[in-house]
Amino acid sequence: MAETLTALSQRNEAFWIGLSLFLLGVITPEALSLGGIGLSRLLIFVGGGILLVRTIVGCVRILKTTAVAGAIGYREGQSNGR
Numbered sequence: 001m002a003e004t005l006t007a008l009s010q011r012n013e014a015f016w017i018g019l020s021l022f023l024l025g026v027i028t029p030e031a032l033s034l035g036g037i038g039l040s041r042l043l044i045f046v047g048g049g050i051l052l053v054r055t056i057v058g059c060v061r062i063l064k065t066t067a068v069a070g071a072i073g074y075r076e077g078q079s080n081g082r
Contacts, residue, residue, distance in 0.1 A: 011054065018050030 025043030032039040 011058075014050060014054050018047045018054060021047030022051060023047070 021043050025040050025045075025047055028040040028043060030038055030040045034042060
């Protein structure tokens with residue numbers, strides 16, 4: 001149970017960090033630069049990347065859980081039919 005809660009907490013933290021960086025990039029003036037790279041674009045890119053990865057991981061986990069549940073249900077249906 002503790003491992004599950006820790007994993008959920010880390011996923012939530014990744015989401016909020018990504019969203020915060022993205023929004024910070026939106027409100028940061030484009031004139032600021034960090035080593036020749038626009039700070040605004042960098043923050044938007046990093047924050048958006050974190051959000052994108054978080055969304056993909058969530059979708060893969062949902063699809064994996066659905067596939068496993070479907071396989072178990074199929075096997076139970078086949079064994080009950082005999």
